Each structure stands twice: as C-alpha cells, then as structure tokens.
Amino acid sequence: MKENNFTRRDFLKLYGAGATLLLANKFGIHSIAWADPKKKSLKMVLVDYSKCTGCRTCEAVCSAYNNPVKINGENLLGLGNPVYSRIRVHSFNPDVDVPNVCNMCPDAPCVKACPVEPEPKTGRKAIYRDEKTQTIQTDLSRCIACGSCAKACAEQRTGVIELDPKTGKPRPICNLCGGDPQCVKHCPFNALSLVEVKTNRKFYGQSPKKIATELAKKWYGVSDLGGLK
Amino acid sequence: MSSVKGYFGKLLYIDLSSGKIEKRTIPEEDLTKFIGGRGLGAKILWDNLKKPGIDPLSPENPIIFTTGPFSGFPVPSASRTCVVTKSPLTSPVRSTYPHASTITYSNIGGFFGPELRFAGYDGIVITGKANSLCYIVIDDERVEIRDAKKFKGMRTDAFDKKILEELKDRRYKTVYIGPAGENLVRYACIIHTSARAAGRGGVGCVMGSKNLKAIAVKGSSQPNVANHKKFLTALEKARLTLQNSPSTKYWRNYGTAGYIVKSSDQGTETVRNFREGTFPEAYKIGAEAARRDVWVRDIACLYCPLACKKSGRTKGKYGGIVHDGPEYETGVMLGTNLLISDMAGLLKIIYNVDDLGIDAISVGAVIGYLMEAYEKGMINKKFLDGIDLKWGSVDATLKIIDKIAYRDGVGELASKGVKALSQKIGQGSEKFAIHVKGTELAAHNIQGNPPRALCYATANRGGCHLNGDNAQAQNFRAMIDSTGVCLFPAMDNSYEEPIISMLSAITGIEYDRAQFLKAGERVFNLEKLFNYREGFRREDDWLPDRFFEDAFTIGPKKGAVLDRAKFRDMLNQYYKERGWDTETTKPSESKIKELGLAKII
Ligand code: SF4
Ligand code: SF4
Ligand code: SF4
Ligand code: SF4
Numbered sequence: 001m002k003e004n005n006f007t008r009r010d011f012l013k014l015y016g017a018g019a020t021l022l023l024a025n026k027f028g029i030h031s032i033a034w035a036d037p038k039k040k041s042l043k044m045v046l047v048d049y050s051k052c053t054g055c056r057t058c059e060a061v062c063s064a065y066n067n068p069v070k071i072n073g074e075n076l077l078g079l080g081n082p083v084y085s086r087i088r089v090h091s092f093n094p095d096v097d098v099p100n101v102c103n104m105c106p107d108a109p110c111v112k113a114c115p116v117e118p119e120p121k122t123g124r125k126a127i128y129r130d131e132k133t134q135t136i137q138t139d140l141s142r143c144i145a146c147g148s149c150a151k152a153c154a155e156q157r158t159g160v161i162e163l164d165p166k167t168g169k170p171r172p173i174c175n176l177c178g179g180d181p182q183c184v185k186h187c188p189f190n191a192l193s194l195v196e197v198k199t200n201r202k203f204y205g206q207s208p209k210k211i212a213t214e215l216a217k218k219w220y221g222v223s224d225l226g227g228l229k
Numbered sequence: 230m231s232s233v234k235g236y237f238g239k240l241l242y243i244d245l246s247s248g249k250i251e252k253r254t255i256p257e258e259d260l261t262k263f264i265g266g267r268g269l270g271a272k273i274l275w276d277n278l279k280k281p282g283i284d285p286l287s288p289e290n291p292i293i294f295t296t297g298p299f300s301g302f303p304v305p306s307a308s309r310t311c312v313v314t315k316s317p318l319t320s321p322v323r324s325t326y327p328h329a330s331t332i333t334y335s336n337i338g339g340f341f342g343p344e345l346r347f348a349g350y351d352g353i354v355i356t357g358k359a360n361s362l363c364y365i366v367i368d369d370e371r372v373e374i375r376d377a378k379k380f381k382g383m384r385t386d387a388f389d390k391k392i393l394e395e396l397k398d399r400r401y402k403t404v405y406i407g408p409a410g411e412n413l414v415r416y417a418c419i420i421h422t423s424a425r426a427a428g429r430g431g432v433g434c435v436m437g438s439k440n441l442k443a444i445a446v447k448g449s450s451q452p453n454v455a456n457h458k459k460f461l462t463a464l465e466k467a468r469l470t471l472q473n474s475p476s477t478k479y480w481r482n483y484g485t486a487g488y489i490v491k492s493s494d495q496g497t498e499t500v501r502n503f504r505e506g507t508f509p510e511a512y513k514i515g516a517e518a519a520r521r522d523v524w525v526r527d528i529a530c531l532y533c534p535l536a537c538k539k540s541g542r543t544k545g546k547y548g549g550i551v552h553d554g555p556e557y558e559t560g561v562m563l564g565t566n567l568l569i570s571d572m573a574g575l576l577k578i579i580y581n582v583d584d585l586g587i588d589a590i591s592v593g594a595v596i597g598y599l600m601e602a603y604e605k606g607m608i609n610k611k612f613l614d615g616i617d618l619k620w621g622s623v624d625a626t627l628k629i630i631d632k633i634a635y636r637d638g639v640g641e642l643a644s645k646g647v648k649a650l651s652q653k654i655g656q657g658s659e660k661f662a663i664h665v666k667g668t669e670l671a672a673h674n675i676q677g678n679p680p681r682a683l684c685y686a687t688a689n690r691g692g693c694h695l696n697g698d699n700a701q702a703q704n705f706r707a708m709i710d711s712t713g714v715c716l717f718p719a720m721d722n723s724y725e726e727p728i729i730s731m732l733s734a735i736t737g738i739e740y741d742r743a744q745f746l747k748a749g750e751r752v753f754n755l756e757k758l759f760n761y762r763e764g765f766r767r768e769d770d771w772l773p774d775r776f777f778e779d780a781f782t783i784g785p786k787k788g789a790v791l792d793r794a795k796f797r798d799m800l801n802q803y804y805k806e807r808g809w810d811t812e813t814t815k816p817s818e819s820k821i822k823e824l825g826l827a828k829i830i
Contacts, residue, residue, distance in 0.1 A: 053536040055529035060303035071457050079457075080303040083347070083449045090399060093389050093423050094551045095528050095540040188305075188472060188534035189527075219525040220542045220551040 042134055042197035044104040045087065045174065045181055049203075049215055051191035052089075054097030058183035058192065059085035065182040066172065086174040087183050088160065090208035092225050096215045098208040101183070102136055102160050102174040104197050105205060110161060113152035116142055127170065135175045143169045157205040233260045234455035235298040235735035240273070241350045241372060243365060245439050246288055246357030250372050255351060261738060262825060265297030265351065267334045268711035268752035270313025273354055274332060275755060275829065278315060281762045282326025285317040285431075286413065286438040288358040294345065294404075294444070297713025298735050301346030301451050304464065305471050306715040308530035310342030310404075310427070311335070317438070318415045318431040318591070318646050319667035319691045324764030331666055332759045333430025333690040336710055337404070338530040338538075339421045341446065343713075344402040348448025359440035362411070366396065367446040377442040382408055384584045388443070389423040396445055405443035406433045407586025409634040413437050414644040416591035416669070420583060424538070424553045425530075428588040430668060430690050455737025463734050467727035471534045476721045480535035481527055483516040485557035485717075490515035492557070492673070493565065496786030497681070499674045500565045501620065502597030503663045503775055506674045507784025510570035514560050518572060528553065535718055543573040547623060552580040558694075561672035562593025567600060567626060574623030581627060585634035591646060594669030596629055598647045598662055599639075607656045614638040660774040666691030666765065675772075676781050677789030683799055686770045689756035700806045701746065707756075708749030751824040754816050757809075758830055767814045770800060 060080035067078040078084075087101040108129055116126040119142070126143040129136055145168035150161035162171045176194070177183075184192040198204065203211050209225070216225050231238020231254075238260065242251040255269070263272040270293045277291045284290070292314045299307035316333035345353065348367050355365075362377040380388060385407040392403050403421065410417035410433035417433030418426045427433075454460045471477050479487060492498040493511035500508040512518060523543055529536035540553040550573070555564060559579045569575055582589045596618070602608045603618045610617060614632065616639075618625045632640030642650055647669050651662030663670045668691025675682040680698035687703070688696035695716060697703035709719045712732060718724050725742070733740050740748075760769075772791070780790035804811045808820035821827050 050526075053527050053529035055531065055533050055536065057303070057305075057532050057534070060532060064303065069457065074458070076457055077461055079451050079454065079460075081347070081449070081451045091422075093386070095526055095538075095553065097528075186468070188468075189529075189536065222542075222551055 042104045042106060043176060043194055044197050045101045045176070045184060046193050046195045046201075047099050047101075048191045048193070049096075049098065049211070051189045052097050052099055053189050053191075054089055054091050054095070055188060056082060056089045058087045058099055058187055059089060061182040061186040062087050062177075065177055066175070084171070086172055088162070090212065092212045092216065094216060094220050094222060096212040096219070096225070098211045098215070099192070100158050100160050100208045103158055103205045104135060105157055106197065106199065108136060109152040109156045110136060110149040113148040115146060115148060116144060130175070133175055133178065136173045137175065138170050138172065140167075140169050145169045154207070157207075159207045231255070231257070231260065231452070233257050234453055234737045236260050236265075236351050237346070237349050237452050239350050241353045241367070243353065243355050243372070243374070244357040245355060245359040245363065245374065245441060248374055250374070252350075261736075262748070263752060263755070264708065264711040264748060265300070266295050266309065266311040266711040266713055267313065267336070267707060268748070268755075269352060270295040270311050270334060271332060271752060271755045271759065272829070273352070274313055274315065275759060277354070277356070281764065282324075282328050283315065284328040285315040285330050285435060288356060288439070290315045290435060290438075291354050291356045292432065292435045292439065292441075293352060293354050294342070295352040296342040296346050296350075297711055298732060300713040301343045302454070302460075302735065303532050304714060304731055305467050306530065306533040306535065306718045307713045308338045308340065308343065308533055309710070309713050309715055310337050310339075310345070311710060312337065312419060312427045312432045314430075314432055314435045316430040316668070316690065317413075317434045320648070321666065321763065321765045322768045326764060329763040329765075331430075331690055331763065331765065332756050333432065334710065334756070335419070335427035335429045335432045336716075337419065337421055337425055337427035338715060339425045340402045340531050341404050341421050343531050344446050344448060346448070346452070347450060348446050349450050353444070355439060355441065357439065362440050362442050364392075364405075364441065364443040364445065366401075367444070367448070369448050369450070380442050382411065384408060385420040385586050386423045386580075386584050389420075392443060392445060398447065400447045401445040402447065403443055403445045406436050406441075407584060407634070409586040410434060410437035411442070412634065412636050412644075414587060414633060414636065415646050416588040417586050418588045420586055424540070424583055426583065426588070428590060429693065431588075433586050433588075454735045456734045460731060460734035463727055463730040467724070467731060468534075470723050470727050471718055471721075474721050474723055477535055477718070480537045480717060482520075484527075484537040484539050486516040486519055486539065486555050486560055488557045489555065489560050489565070490517070492561070494785065496677050496781060496784040496789065497673055498565055499561050499670070499672045501568055502566060502594075502601045502661055503670065503674055504601075504661075504779055505783055506677060506781050506786050506789070508565040508568070508570075509783075511565055513570040514555055514564045514572050514575050519555060522572060523576065530715065533715065533718070537717060543576045545573040547571065547573040547577040550576045550580045552576060552583070554579045558672045559589045562590050563626070566593050566597045566672070568621040569623060569626065570621070571623055578623065578626055578630065581630055585630065587630065587634060590671045591669040592630060592633060594663050595633070595643050595647050595650065596626055598650060598658070599629065599643065601661055602654055602658050605658075607654055607658055612639060660778070663773050663775065664692050665772060666769050668692040670694070676776055676779070676791060677786035679791060679796065679799060682772060682776065682791055682796060683803060686772055686800065687803060689753065689760055700803060703753055704746045704749035706749070707752040708745055711749070711752055747824070751826065754820065754824055755826060755829070757814075757816060758821075758826065761815055765814075767800075767812060770814065772796070
C-alpha cells in the first residue's frame with residue numbers, strides 16, 4: 001500500500017545513496033526527501049482534493065477503528081459514529097470537500113500553546129508529541145480545558161482540534177492508526193495517502209476554508225464560498 | 230432505545246399550529262413490519278389520516294421524514310431520507326372526495342437522514358401550520374421552532390449558504406423549500422445541499438402549506454445493532470462488492486447522465502413531449518460532452534462509493550452557472566423533451582429549477598405539454614403572457630419556469646400540473662398531457678417499452694419511473710426505499726445479498742430474499758390500500774392516449790406504439806399476481822391477511 005511498498009531495506013539503500021526519491025503514484029508526483037533514519041520521520045495523511053468526493057467513508061472507518069467495542073471478550077471495530085472521527089470532511093457550496101486531519105507539524109504550535117507544565121519525567125504537556133507514533137496526543141487528566149491548543153491550531157494551521165462540548169477538552173487527534181491508517185486504506189476514491197511531512201507542500205497546514213476557497217476559484221471560478229463559519 | 234435493534238424507536242412529532250414538540254415511541258410492530266423509510270412513512274401516514282379525502286394542503290396532512298435501519302451506520306450508500314405525505318398533485322378519474330389524492334414518497338440522497346439518526350430520531354412527523362414562515366432546528370435532544378420571516382422568498386442556493394451562517398455551525402444538515410414551495414406550486418420539491426431534491430409528488434408544496442421553510446439537524450449518537458460481529462462481516466462484504474463492481478466504475482464516470490445518449494440510441498428516451506424515443510442531438514448534452522465541457526468534480530452522498538453526482542461550471546452564452554448536472558432525469562426532461570441541446574442553456578434551466586425549488590421532472594413535462602399545445606395552435610402567445618414558447622427555446626423555457634414558480638399569469642394554471650392544464654385547455658390535448666394519476670411521467674419513454682409502461686401505470690405515487698417494471702421489482706424497490714440505502718447500487722444484483730445480510734445483522738431479524746420481498750410487498754400494499762380508500766380504481770392505472778396512438782417516427786424503435794388490448798392483458802396478469810381484484814384493483818382479503826395488514830386497516 002502506497003509508500004509502504006518500500007521496504008525498510010529499500011529505504012536505507014536509497015537514503016544511503018543520498019538519494020531523493022521521486023514517487024510517481026496515484027496522488028501525483030511527489031519528491032520525498034527522506035528524513036534522517038536515526039531520527040524518527042514524521043508522516044501524515046495527505047489529501048488529493050481532486051479525487052475526494054466528500055463521501056465521508058474516512059470519518060466512519062477512523063471512528064470505528066479508534067473506538068473499538070468489546071463484545072463477548074472480543075475486541076471489535078466500533079460502529080463508526082463520525083462525531084468521534086479524527087479526520088473531518090468539511091463541505092462547501094459550491095461543491096468542494098476538504099477532509100481535514102492533523103498535519104503533524106514539526107513545530108507543533110498546538111503543543112507550544114498548551115500552558116500546562118511539562119511532566120518532569122516524560123516532558124509531556126497535556127498535549128504532546130508521542131515518542132512512539134510521532135503523532136500529537138493528549139493527556140486529558142492533566143488538561144485544564146483552556147482550549148489554547150485548538151485556538152493555536154485553528155489560527156496557525158488546520159484547525160483540526162475539536163473540543164468536546166461537554167468537557168471543553170480536545171477530542172483525540174490522528175494517531176495514524178498505529179501505522180496502518182484506516183482512512184487511507186478505505187477511501188473508496190484513493191484520495192488519501194500516507195506520506196512524509198513536507199511543510200513546503202501546497203496547502204500544507206492550511207484551514208479547510210482557505211483550501212476550499214482556492215479550490216473553488218480553480219474549479220468553478222468563484223470566490224464566494226457558502227456554508228462557511 | 231428501542232427494543233427492536235437498529236433503531237432508536239423514536240419519532241419527533243412537531244405540531245406547527247400549537248408549537249408542541251413531542252418525542253413519541255414507535256410501536257415495535259411498526260418497525261418490524263414496515264422497516265423504515267418509505268414503509269414506516271406509509272404506516273405513519275395511515276395512522277395520522279384516519280379518513281379519506283383530507284385536503285393535502287390542510288394542517289391535518291402530516292409531512293413525514295423517515296430514515297431506515299441503515300441510516301447512520303457506515304453502510305455504503307445508506308444516504309437516503311424518505312419524505313412521505315398525501316400528495317397535493319395527484320387525483321383520481323372520479324371519486325366521492327373532492328380532495329382525493331394518492332400517497333407520495335419522495336426520496337432524497339445526501340446527508341440529512343443519517344444526521345437525523347445521529348440526533349436520535351428515526352423520523353420526524355410535522356403537522357399543523359405555523360402562523361408565519363418558520364424553520365425547525367434539531368440539535369440532539371434540543372428542538373426549536375424558529376422564525377424564518379427574513380428568509381421569505383429566498384431561493385434555495387442562497388438559502389443553503391445563509392442558513393449555515395445563521396446557525397454558525399457547518400455540521401448542520403439542512404432541507405428547505407424555495408419560492409415554488411412557499412407559493413404552493415403543486416409540484417414544488419424539497420432541496421438539500423442546493424442541488425439534491427426530494428422531487429416528486431409535491432412534498433415541497435406540503436411543506437410550504439405549513440409555513441415551514443427548512444429543517445436543520447445535527448446530532449452525535451447512533452443506535453445499537455443486534456449482531457455486531459455479523460454486521461461487521463456483512464459490511465466488509467458490502468464494501469468489497471461495490472468496490473469491485475463494474476457498475477460502480479460506470480456510475481463514477483458517467484453518473485446517470487451516461488444514459489442520456491444510450492437511451493436515445495435505444496429509443497427509450499423522453500423526447501418532444503413523449504412523442505419520440507430518440508433525439509439525434511442527445512450527444513450534445515450527454516455525459517461525454519459534460520465531462521469535457523462542464524464537470525470538474527464527482528460528488529458522493531454519505532458513505533457512497535458511486536459518486537454519481539457531477540458538478541461543474543458552464544461557459545458560453547448562458548455560461549457562468551456553477552451547479553450539478555445534467556443528470557439523466559434533469560437532462561432529458563428539461564433537455565431532450567423540450568428539444569433543447571444547448572448544454573449551457575440546459576444547465577441554466579436546471580439551476581433555476583433547483584434554485585426555485587420545482588420538481589424538474591414535472592416541470593419538464595408541463596413545459597413539453599405547453600410547447601406542443603402552442604405548436605398545435607390550441608393556445609396562443611397571449612395565453613402564454615407573450616412568451617414565444619417554441620420547441621428548443623432556452624429563453625422561453627426560463628421565462629415560463631419563473632412564471633410557474635411565482636404562479637404568475639399562465640404560471641397559475643401551469644403550477645397545478647399537466648392534468649389541470651389539459652382539463653382547462655381541452656381540445657383533445659388530454660391525449661398528450663402526460664401523467665398517470667396526475668403525476669407527470671419521467672425521462673423514460675414507453676411506446677417501445679411495455680414493462681416500463683406498467684411501471685408508470687401502477688406506481689402508487691402516480692407516473693413514477695422508479696417504481697419497478699413488475700410486481701417483484703416493485704416489492705424489492707419498496708423495501709430498498711425502506712432501508713435507507715440508495716437504489717442505484719442496489720440495481721447491481723451483487724449488492725442484494727450484502728444488503729439483506731446487513732439488514733438481518735442490524736435488526737436481528739433473519740431475512741432471506743423471500744422475506745425481504747414479502748416485507749416490500751407489505752409496504753406496497755399498504756400504499757395501495759391508502760390510494761384505494763381515496764377512491765383510486767383500475768381506470769386510474771391507465772396511460773394517456775399518446776402512447777397507444779403516436780408511434781415513434783424516428784430511431785431504432787421507429788413504429789413502436791403500445792397496444793391497448795395487450796396492455797390491458799398485462800395489467801390483468803399483474804393484478805392477478807398481486808392478488809388484487811382485476812375489476813377494481815382492490816387487494817383481496819386473503820392477500821391483506823397474508824401480509825399481516827388486516828389489523829391495521
Ligand atoms: S473517504 Fe476519501 S473520498 Fe470520501 S470524504 Fe474521505 S477522503 Fe474524501
Ligand atoms: S497545530 Fe494542528 S495540525 Fe499542527 S500538529 Fe498541532 S494539531 Fe496537528
Ligand atoms: S485544552 Fe488542554 S491540551 Fe489544549 S492547551 Fe489547554 S490544557 Fe493543553
Ligand atoms: S490515520 Fe487513522 S487516526 Fe488518522 S485520520 Fe486516518 S483513520 Fe483516523
């Protein structure tokens with residue numbers, strides 16, 4: 001699947017050769033500058049907006065995978081209530097659909113904004129970059145429900161952090177499904193891919209509204225986007 | 230939550246006269262017998278209208294929005310909402326009740342029904358009439374009726390944007406009417422996402438009669454399923470089935486518009502007010518042309534891998550329109566039926582029809598009828614308020630559509646449908662006033678297609694092309710419309726089995742194909758009983774003379790025409806198979822008993 005077709009050996013070989021890999025695949029041509037393998041690389045789910053139909057299958061499968069249920073002692077996928085999805089499809093009028101998911105910003109403005117003191121042992125704030133998955137995760141027991149993370153993300157990047165209306169604390173953020181992103185796997189239109197984070201990529205770290213505005217101009221020649229706010 | 234799995238077992242009852250809002254439990258038996266969507270809607274309508282002849286535009290007539298057991302679960306293409314009410318458009322040949330009309334069930338894709346389920350309801354029942362224009366907001370448990378006076382007269386595209394600004398939350402899913410619904414055009418529709426329509430039978434007119442501009446809903450929960458593990462297995466199979474189906478690819482590439490050229494080539498297209506089955510210029514407004522010149526995106530309804538909706542923008546004389554289409558129905562009824570082959574002009578017409586909130590099928594048939602009557606000199610330019618309504622004229626078509634939406638001049642009579650028009654104009658024009666039971670026929674022409682003729686003649690909501698060409702197909706489709714899944718993927722036989730096993734897993738009631746069809750038959754018969762009670766009889770299952778007299782003069786089916794005696798035989802066979810009386814079409818006692826309907830009626 002996607003980049004995963006490349007084995008770790010290929011990866012090292014290429015890296016060792018100091019190469020920049022040109023990946024020609026279904027989401028177009030992207031040059032991937034591999035990160036230093038000693039450091040863990042940042043990956044994210046990338047959207048090809050021209051392929052996205054707004055079907056929201058990604059929301060359902062994300063929710064189902066990340067909210068499993070235990071039935072007769074067996075762990076099963078949940079029923080996919082989209083409210084608990086970590087990818088959110090924003091729809092506009094005229095028809096533009098922008099799936100929004102954490103862009104795994106290397107500088108993580110969300111984490112920076114969190115006023116909670118880092119835990120001495122782990123160095124984690126209430127929102128932090130998880131060592132293992134390199135994704136942004138939350139420790140709700142320490143969260144003070146100030147909403148600073150959501151605000152920082154909304155002002156500076158994608159605005160993907162949703163606060164639970166009951167607790168005021170952030171809902172879980174994309175964890176890349178432990179390496180096997182369900183949204184990528186199940187998108188019926190192959191609009192999603194797991195890729196290396198590149199901050200110079202077009203639309204990187206932008207809000208759905210900004211992205212939609214540009215797409216609407218490009219596709220329909222209109223700049224008046226409805227369904228906003 | 231309901232004791233029947235797969236449902237909340239809850240209906241939201243809103244009386245707009247008193248402002249009373251109630252949450253009522255759905256009787257268990259209604260869920261197991263009538264499933265949801267179209268079936269549950271029919272049952273609710275039957276329970277609410279205790280006697281025949283009630284004026285469909287009176288506060289008594291409920292407008293019912295139902296979901297199915299699939300709604301809100303990630304079942305591929307389970308995007309549909311059903312709108313059920315007593316139609317303000319239909320009427321029988323004769324009846325003792327002046328307001329006699331059929332049931333109507335109009336089906337809409339998109340996101341509304343599933344969201345209604347997320348909010349915790351299997352359906353909404355709206356009765357009464359508000360003092361002034363209002364809208365309903367549903368946010369999980371919280372339900373409010375709000376003032377909509379400032380939206381009065383607003384067209385649907387503008388309203389679609391405005392309402393979200395007002396609600397300040399993009400997650401609301403909305404349905405609404407346009408000027409046509411507010412003005413009580415008999416075939417006004419309900420619009421969703423500014424292009425999807427619950428088109429047929431005048432559901433938008435009934436909404437308008439209640440002074441209800443819109444409903445907005447958002448929610449956060451889901452019902453349970455009976456057998457979780459079995460559901461997951463069936464779901465996986467459903468996904469794979471559609472993903473691998475060649476028809477999925479076809480829908481993605483062409484949508485319904487792929488049929489515009491194909492149908493013309495087969496001689497089954499509605500052309501020149503149903504006079505012909507072929508339009509040599511169909512290719513100018515077909516899918517290939519649209520893909521080349523108009524479409525920029527494929528759009529899907531909730532959880533749908535087909536993405537049959539296409540949107541784009543037009544260039545040229547009528548350019549600058551950003552909308553979806555043409556689809557098969559809109560492209561044919563407003564294109565080939567009127568001999569219009571200018572793509573940009575057609576898109577502008579489709580946009581206006583949606584924007585005003587009029588059913589594209591009915592209005593296409595009305596304009597086709599008027600064009601023919603004008604050509605034949607039965608009506609003159611004065612009758613048409615000075616509009617030179619010639620075949621193929623985009624400008625004249627746009628003008629007449631406006632007249633209809635505002636019931637201005639000729640639009641007053643034309644807003645009542647082709648049946649009312651022909652009764653007034655007379656002069657033998659009834660022959661080419663193309664309707665069954667008052668509902669205008671759709672984009673499939675039938676001189677050379679007897680099974681489709683039977684489909685139209687026997688549909689419970691009048692001239693409906695989706696009814697099914699025989700009893701079994703009709704039962705199947707009644708059931709599809711009851712589950713909340715879209716008919717298009719279900720037209721692929723391979724999706725049948727996954728649908729039935731998902732339904733079994735969700736509800737915990739084991740269905741096989743026979744039982745599935747039986748449930749559909751029950752739904753179809755309850756609708757039929759509703760119509761029968763209103764006074765609809767065998768004579769109402771009949772087609773305009775055109776189909777028996779005007780043989781096609783061009784195309785591969787040149788010379789084709791229906792035969793009255795043969796068609797009568799076909800109907801006889803059909804009633805026998807249905808267990809209905811061949812004279813009156815009354816469902817037999819034994820059939821009623823067999824379907825478990827005896828107690829209900
Ligand atoms: S599943 Fe794919 S096509 Fe559907 S909304 Fe998500 S990204 Fe878009
Ligand atoms: S700022 Fe937003 S998009 Fe960037 S890492 Fe944080 S949550 Fe993700
Ligand atoms: S809401 Fe919680 S996680 Fe977010 S910034 Fe405040 S304390 Fe940190
Ligand atoms: S990668 Fe996994 S967690 Fe992240 S959005 Fe996709 S499905 Fe959800």
